[in-house]
Amino acid sequence: MTARPSYPFTVKSRDVWAIALPACLAFITEPLVGIVDITVIGRLGDASLLGGLVLGALLFDFLFSMAYFLRIGTAGLVAQEIGRRDPRDGLLHAVRAIVLAVLIGIGMIVLSPLILWLAELALAPQDGVREALAGYFYVRILAAPLALINYVMLGWFYGRGAATTGMLLQMLLHVIDIILSVAFVFWLHMGVAGAALGTVIAQAVAVLAGLALFARHYGSVGQVLKAIVPGELREGQALRRLIGLNRDLMIRSISLMSAYGWFAAQGSRMGEVALSANAILLNLLMVVAFFQDGIAQAAEQLSGKAYGANYKPAFDSAFRLSFVWGGVISVGLGLAWYLGGDAVIALMTTNEAVRAAAHDYLWIAALCALTFMPAFVFDGVLIGLTQNVMMRNGMVASLLVFLAAALLLQPVLGNLGLWLSLHIWFAARGLYYWIALNRKREMLFA
Numbered sequence: 545m546t547a548r549p550s551y552p553f554t555v556k557s558r559d560v561w562a563i564a565l566p567a568c569l570a571f572i573t574e575p576l577v578g579i580v581d582i583t584v585i586g587r588l589g590d591a592s593l594l595g596g597l598v599l600g601a602l603l604f605d606f607l608f609s610m611a612y613f614l615r616i617g618t619a620g621l622v623a624q625e626i627g628r629r630d631p632r633d634g635l636l637h638a639v640r641a642i643v644l645a646v647l648i649g650i651g652m653i654v655l656s657p658l659i660l661w662l663a664e665l666a667l668a669p670q671d672g673v674r675e676a677l678a679g680y681f682y683v684r685i686l687a688a689p690l691a692l693i694n695y696v697m698l699g700w701f702y703g704r705g706a707a708t709t710g711m712l713l714q715m716l717l718h719v720i721d722i723i724l725s726v727a728f729v730f731w732l733h734m735g736v737a738g739a740a741l742g743t744v745i746a747q748a749v750a751v752l753a754g755l756a757l758f759a760r761h762y763g764s765v766g767q768v769l770k771a772i773v774p775g776e777l778r779e780g781q782a783l784r785r786l787i788g789l790n791r792d793l794m795i796r797s798i799s800l801m802s803a804y805g806w807f808a809a810q811g812s813r814m815g816e817v818a819l820s821a822n823a824i825l826l827n828l829l830m831v832v833a834f835f836q837d838g839i840a841q842a843a844e845q846l847s848g849k850a851y852g853a854n855y856k857p858a859f860d861s862a863f864r865l866s867f868v869w870g871g872v873i874s875v876g877l878g879l880a881w882y883l884g885g886d887a888v889i890a891l892m893t894t895n896e897a898v899r900a901a902a903h904d905y906l907w908i909a910a911l912c913a914l915t916f917m918p919a920f921v922f923d924g925v926l927i928g929l930t931q932n933v934m935m936r937n938g939m940v941a942s943l944l945v946f947l948a949a950a951l952l953l954q955p956v957l958g959n960l961g962l963w964l965s966l967h968i969w970f971a972a973r974g975l976y977y978w979i980a981l982n983r984k985r986e987m988l989f990a
Contacts, residue, residue, distance in 0.1 A: 548990070551629055551853035555861040560842045560869055566711035567702070568838030572831075581739045584729045595669065596676020597736050603663045603677075604684060607652065608691055609801060613793035614645050615695035615702075616844070617786070620927045622703025623845045627852025632771055633704060635762065639772065640786055641696040649689025656685045676736050683740035690747035697754035705845050713754055721746035792932035799939040803946050803969055810954060810962055818959050821901035824889055825909040832877045832913050833920070839870045840924030847928030856989035863925060870921045878913035885910060901959075908963045915967045918974030926977065929988060934980050942972040 585597045618641045622634030652659065660681050669677055694717065701710040721742050728738025759765045804826075811822035846862035885906045889899055926935045946969035953961030 548854040549628075550855050551627065552855050553849075553853060553858050555846055555850070555858050555865065557865055557869065559846060560839070560862070560865050563702070563705060563707040563842040563845055564838040564869070566707040566838075567841040568835050570707075570711035570714040571834040571837045581725055584726055585736060585739060588729070588735070592670070592672030593676045593736055595673035596678075596680055597739060599663075599669055599673065599677050600680035600684065600736065600740070603659075603681065606801065607659065607688075608695075609797050610794055611645070611648055611692050612695065612797055613790045614641050614648075614692055615699040616927045617641070617789045617793055617930075617932075618696050618699025619703040619841075619844055620848050620930045621786075621789075622700050623705075623848025623928050624852030624930065626704055627849035628854070630852075633761070634700060635768070635771055637786075638696060638700045638758070639768075641699070642693055644786070644790075645692035645696050646689050649692045652688040653685055656682065659685075680736040680740045683737050684743055687744040687747040690744070690751045693751050694747060694754060697751070697758060700758065701754075702841055702845060703848065705849070707841065707845075709757065713750055713757075716753060717746050717750035720749055789930060789932045792936040795936045796932075796939040799936075799943045803943050806947065806950065807962065807966060810950065811959070814959060817895075817897045817901050820895065820898045821905065822959070822962075824898070824902050825885075825905060828881060828885065828888065829909065829912050829916075832881060833916070835873055835877060836870065836917060836920040839866055839873060840920045842866060843870075843921050843924030844928040847925045848930070849928075851929050851988060854989055859989065866921050866924065867918070870917045874913045874917040878910050881913060882907060882910040905959060905963055908960065908967075911967065912970065915974075916970040919970050919977070922974060922977035922981070926981070931981070931984070934977065934984070938973055938976040938980065941976055942969055945969060945972040 581597060581601065585594050588594075618634075618637060621637040625632075625634035625637065660678060663681075664674060664677070694713075698710050698713065701707070701713070724742030724745055725739045728734045728742050732738060734741065759768055762768045762771060807826070808819075808822070811819045843862060843866035846866070847859055850856070850859035850862055886903055889902045889906070922938075923935070926932075946965055949968040950962060950965035953964050955961070957964065
């Protein structure tokens with residue numbers, strides 16, 4: 545067997561932050577869109593419209609998360625091509641993913657009546673909410689191919705280490721979405737359909753900008769087409785790898801969502817006060833997660849580049865620095881969450897019972913900033929290495945650990961047991977990935 549060539553390079557802290565900082569800034573803009581949409585619809589004073597918007601946003605979060613592999617899978621594959629000095633900078637991976645994004649997006653549009661019917665069956669909205677949900681859904685679903693192409697473009701930019709460009713594209717999308725949502729809802733009085741239409745137009749602008757930059761990188765659209773040898777897109781081994789990677793990442797996403805869904809459902813069973821308190825704390829956790837995603841993004845690109853370059857010293861440096869800076873961020877965010885949590889809770893709710901309940905569990909929720917850090921960084925590392933089977937197995941195994949812990953601890957400790965189970969889930973994921981990767985680490989750089 546011929547040994548893979550090596551392409552040495554160094555990884556320093558500034559390389560980590562050159563990717564992590566723009567990624568953090570981009571990711572943190574995502575919740576702003578939801579906040580603005582809820583605010584503009586909420587100020588109309590119609591509870592049915594707000595309920596339809598909230599359920600519609602939840603439905604699209606679920607739907608598009610099933611295809612999130614288009615972003616993370618593309619980023620890992622492209623990073624490896626950059627590492628092995630591919631002169632086309634991962635062009636084939638990106639184009640294959642774009643074709644797949646279009647097909648999946650069109651499939652979502654065709655199946656939209658069935659998707660909405662299943663959603664209504666699962667969510668059981670009341671009549672007014674159901675009407676608003678349908679009005680939102682049937683407009684926003686038109687952007688499905690656009691949203692999925694945007695995933696691919698972000699994966700290609702982040703995989704190449706062009707984090708600033710990825711950040712600017714995401715900010716462009718979100719700023720346009722916010723401006724148009726406000727205009728369509730307040731000025732044109734279009735209701736939830738206006739909020740959805742703002743998202744569709746924003747996705748279209750972002751797609752045009754992303755594809756224009758993509759084509760410009762290669763010279764022009766004609767140069768892109770010339771760079772692809774006929775038949776390469778249908779090459780069997782590459783397609784099997786892409787399908788396998790996407791399948792495993794989809795299973796991983798389903799398992800991830802199942803854990804959070806179980807957590808929310810169990811909180812609901814303990815009453816509206818526990819449900820509301822947990823929802824507030826879990827939203828704070830999601831904000832912290834956006835910052836950690838920046839470090840995970842850096843780990844993803846640098847690990848993938850090192851694997852593609854077949855240069856273990858660079859991987860070891862990327863691995864170590866990602867965990868060091870991930871730990872520093874976790875401690876800072878955890879302290880900020882604990883010390884400032886009561887003020888945020890008071891801002892988010894005026895209900896004294898919910899405030900008191902959220903305060904009681906603030907300390908254990910803030911500790912999540914520490915316990916979930918290893919799992920987040922390992923996610924980035926494994927995506928870069930395209931160790932999709934390891935990611936899938938670790939997520940499924942840790943989900944089973946979480947469910948077992950919740951079934952044992954919650955009946956005895958109530959909501960405290962539920963939060964302890966969440967910590968056990970994070971720790972189990974990190975431990976599984978650490979053991980599995982150590983067993984395979986040397987073989988990756990043969």
